[in-house]
Amino acid sequence: MTNIIEIKGLSKSYLNKKALNNLDLNIEKGKVVGILGPNGSGKTTLIKIITGILRQSKGEILIDGSKPGVYTKSIVSYLPDRNFLYKWMTVEDSIKFYKDFYKDFDESKAYELLKFMKLDRKAKVESLSKGMNEKLNLTLVLSRNAKIYILDEPIAGVDPVARDQILDAIIKNYNRESTMIITTHLVRDMENIFDDVVFLREGVVELSGNAEELREERSMQIDDLYKEIFG
Numbered sequence: 001m002t003n004i005i006e007i008k009g010l011s012k013s014y015l016n017k018k019a020l021n022n023l024d025l026n027i028e029k030g031k032v033v034g035i036l037g038p039n040g041s042g043k044t045t046l047i048k049i050i051t052g053i054l055r056q057s058k059g060e061i062l063i064d065g066s067k068p069g070v071y072t073k074s075i076v077s078y079l080p081d082r083n084f085l086y087k088w089m090t091v092e093d094s095i096k097f098y099k100d101f102y103k104d105f106d107e108s109k110a111y112e113l114l115k116f117m118k119l120d121r122k123a124k125v126e127s128l129s130k131g132m133n134e135k136l137n138l139t140l141v142l143s144r145n146a147k148i149y150i151l152d153e154p155i156a157g158v159d160p161v162a163r164d165q166i167l168d169a170i171i172k173n174y175n176r177e178s179t180m181i182i183t184t185h186l187v188r189d190m191e192n193i194f195d196d197v198v199f200l201r202e203g204v205v206e207l208s209g210n211a212e213e214l215r216e217e218r219s220m221q222i223d224d225l226y227k228e229i230f231g
């Protein structure tokens, strides 16, 4: 098995706050990995370092064998935890915008996904509800042919029906050649799509492993294990 991401002794401090504390983690190629942890556990910080938005204070990180930089940014498709589109755009404009920006963008896949998400291509971004916005952002991110997809809280703040559609879209559009990293605290809704899970607490990995094996070993769902660890 190949590790697509290798992290050793990673630390990140903001002023006097240690968000990541000597964290070690390997992520295998071809897996859907859930990064789970309560507010402030360091999930977003970890993701921002993987995407190259932030630099670590200490430690090493290799993504497909390279340090975060131009190459790694070209293979990572990232869904941030907030909307990244301009309000004046239409749905269609946002697709053009992404197509111009990313060489690996698959326009026909984007239109297919739009249909699946039931999004009107003429609609203005500012007219979209929170759930629709999330669907559009996800459509764009999943339409890149990337090696790694990183979704930060993809279903936070959307209703249960939209959640199910978003999860369906993730599952249908995932191919085993790529790797998907998803952060969430909505563990119950998402646990079935994870191959592996990583529990983060105060910037360190508290527990990690194969989701199915953990369920069997502990005789409980990942959601219950999450509550046991963080409750």
Ligand SMILES: Nc1ncnc2c1ncn2[C@@H]1O[C@H](COP(=O)(O)OP(=O)(O)OP(=O)(O)O)[C@@H](O)[C@H]1O
Binding pocket: 014, 015, 017, 018, 019, 037, 038, 039, 040, 041, 042, 043, 044, 045, 046
């Ligand atoms: N720009 C910043 N300046 C100072 N402290 C920060 C900054 N960003 C994050 N932190 C702190 O670092 C810690 C980890 O934050 P981070 O956002 O990575 O956690 P998280 O697990 O993503 O949380 P959430 O689930 O609430 O998004 C928190 O204590 C947070 O207050």
